[in-house]
Amino acid sequence: MIPAQVLGVGMTPFARRAEGTVEDLAAAAGLDALVSSGVTAADVDAVYCGNVYGGMLPAQRIAARLGLTGRPGYNLEAACSSSAVAFHLAVHAVRTGLYDTVLVLGVEKLSTFGGGTLRLNPDDLDVAQGVTMPAVYAMRARSYLDATGATVEDLAEVAVKNRGNGARNPRAQFRAAPTLPEVLESRPVADPLTLLQCTGSGDGAAAAVVSRHVGDRRPVTVTASRFSSGTTGAHDLAREPLTSRVVADAYTDAGITADDVDVIELHDAFSIAELLYYEALGLCGFGEAPDLLRSGRTRRDGRCAVNRGGGLLARGHPIGATGLAQVVEVVEWLRDPPEHDGGRADTGLTHCTGGGITGYDHAACSIHVLAGG
Amino acid sequence: MPDSVLAPGAWRRDGADLVLLATRCRRCGERTFPPVRACPRCWGTDLAEVPLPRRGTVHALTVTHVAADGIAAPYAVAYVDLPDGSRLCGRLERWDGVRPGDAVEAVGGVLRDGPAGTVTGWLFRPVGADP
Numbered sequence: 001m002i003p004a005q006v007l008g009v010g011m012t013p014f015a016r017r018a019e020g021t022v023e024d025l026a027a028a029a030g031l032d033a034l035v036s037s038g039v040t041a042a043d044v045d046a047v048y049c050g051n052v053y054g055g056m057l058p059a060q061r062i063a064a065r066l067g068l069t070g071r072p073g074y075n076l077e078a079a080c081s082s083s084a085v086a087f088h089l090a091v092h093a094v095r096t097g098l099y100d101t102v103l104v105l106g107v108e109k110l111s112t113f114g115g116g117t118l119r120l121n122p123d124d125l126d127v128a129q130g131v132t133m134p135a136v137y138a139m140r141a142r143s144y145l146d147a148t149g150a151t152v153e154d155l156a157e158v159a160v161k162n163r164g165n166g167a168r169n170p171r172a173q174f175r176a177a178p179t180l181p182e183v184l185e186s187r188p189v190a191d192p193l194t195l196l197q198c199t200g201s202g203d204g205a206a207a208a209v210v211s212r213h214v215g216d217r218r219p220v221t222v223t224a225s226r227f228s229s230g231t232t233g234a235h236d237l238a239r240e241p242l243t244s245r246v247v248a249d250a251y252t253d254a255g256i257t258a259d260d261v262d263v264i265e266l267h268d269a270f271s272i273a274e275l276l277y278y279e280a281l282g283l284c285g286f287g288e289a290p291d292l293l294r295s296g297r298t299r300r301d302g303r304c305a306v307n308r309g310g311g312l313l314a315r316g317h318p319i320g321a322t323g324l325a326q327v328v329e330v331v332e333w334l335r336d337p338p339e340h341d342g343g344r345a346d347t348g349l350t351h352c353t354g355g356g357i358t359g360y361d362h363a364a365c366s367i368h369v370l371a372g373g
Numbered sequence: 374m375p376d377s378v379l380a381p382g383a384w385r386r387d388g389a390d391l392v393l394l395a396t397r398c399r400r401c402g403e404r405t406f407p408p409v410r411a412c413p414r415c416w417g418t419d420l421a422e423v424p425l426p427r428r429g430t431v432h433a434l435t436v437t438h439v440a441a442d443g444i445a446a447p448y449a450v451a452y453v454d455l456p457d458g459s460r461l462c463g464r465l466e467r468w469d470g471v472r473p474g475d476a477v478e479a480v481g482g483v484l485r486d487g488p489a490g491t492v493t494g495w496l497f498r499p500v501g502a503d504p
Contacts, residue, residue, distance in 0.1 A: 117439055125383070130484065
């Protein structure tokens with residue numbers, strides 16, 4: 001297998017309403033990734049694009065802006081996991097020798113819809129009933145609290161941490177650092193989740209260049225790239241079996257355990273999600289996530305920093321861009337970890353799910369492990 | 374958008390009652406709601422349409438405070454466990470004082486009613502609650 005390297009990354013600021021079109025946003029992020037990679041249009045064998053609501057053929061529309069026509073352009077949709085899936089397929093194309101160098105894009109303009117909760121498929125049985133993403137996570141939260149004895153304060157602490165991180169990320173959509181009471185007293189969305197425990201609607205794009213070649217900068221190698229759909233049926237809402245299953249394969253591929261991971265960007269669309277995923281990723285045992293959070297280990301200066309960029313809660317969640325935004329955050333950290341933030345990290349993990357349809361625990365889960373050289 | 378009926382193949386009227394329909398695999402016994410063409414457990418295609426138990430218990434619920442198209446806020450949704458092992462997600466007709474473990478039954482009703490038209494289907498009514 002040919003090792004796949006991330007040569008360069010790019011990302012627009014995430015914003016409630018960004019100037020420009022889907023093409024404008026993605027081309028800006030894509031150009032940054034290409035320039036920072038030192039590759040030219042002639043080097044790019046294919047374009048992969050993750051997007052949900054932007055209409056037909058976004059890869060081709062964006063390629064036209066970047067001089068990348070006349071080669072394959074793949075369009076991938078997996079809800080919130082769309083550009084993570086694009087990255088996954090790009091990595092596998094490089095690993096198998098299909099392409100030498102590819103550009104991966106993720107982009108979304110949710111401001112087109114004027115805000116509110118994510119527009120799900122209206123023909124879906126659960127959605128027709130009124131089930132929304134906040135409602136699904138609220139029921140997971142309620143089940144987790146009942147099963148473990150965790151409290152609503154434990155949930156809110158996730159938002160305090162990640163929104164505090166977002167306040168230090170110039171690309172984050174939400175830059176306020178609320179206190180615990182402010183999180184708890186923000187308006188209710190779906191009990192027990194309050195507004196500041198939910199990600200927001202917004203616009204943005206992210207990009208990465210994946211290649212078999214090693215660039216001039218500190219190399220970042222993709223050591224695991226795993227993706228799976230979930231399963232239908234009755235699941236334990238207090239646990240996250242899909243993430244557990246996918247990460248087990250990813251750790252095996254990368255030859256690591258959970259203890260080896262220095263930095264994680266995980267799918268905290270809602271506060272409860274981060275607690276469920278601590279446990280599913282093996283950072284701690286069932287019911288121990290609130291203690292792990294309180295220990296400080298997952299703070300930005302902790303031994304395993306989780307959502308340093310603010311996560312979905314604070315960076316924002318233009319859904320087609322999120323999977324790659326996580327990759328951008330981790331690659332930048334592996335390349336250039338600020339010394340005052342805990343020293344050199346060499347192993348990062350991104351975790352991105354997609355859901356919102358009847359019967360599944362989650363519809364999709366993508367996990368990548370990235371190793372700094 | 375005209376008025377619509379949610380998943381007409383997944384339920385039927387039985388007099389005044391509403392019956393939700395699943396498929397049962399004749400090979401492995403797996404029940405699946407809504408009805409499917411192949412068993413997700415064993416890939417069997419010899420499937421029988423069977424009625425689901427009308428009554429179940431609330432597994433988890435949430436009151437959501439954000440209105441949706443044709444649904445006024447607040448409203449409540451729940452996961453409901455049926456005695457045959459099925460778990461369905463759906464709206465609660467009423468939720469005052471309803472807790473996990475409480476009994477509910479599937480009833481017919483209007484799920485959405487707005488400028489885009491109505492959506493008719495099923496929802497869950499707490500058993501023993503005042504109508």
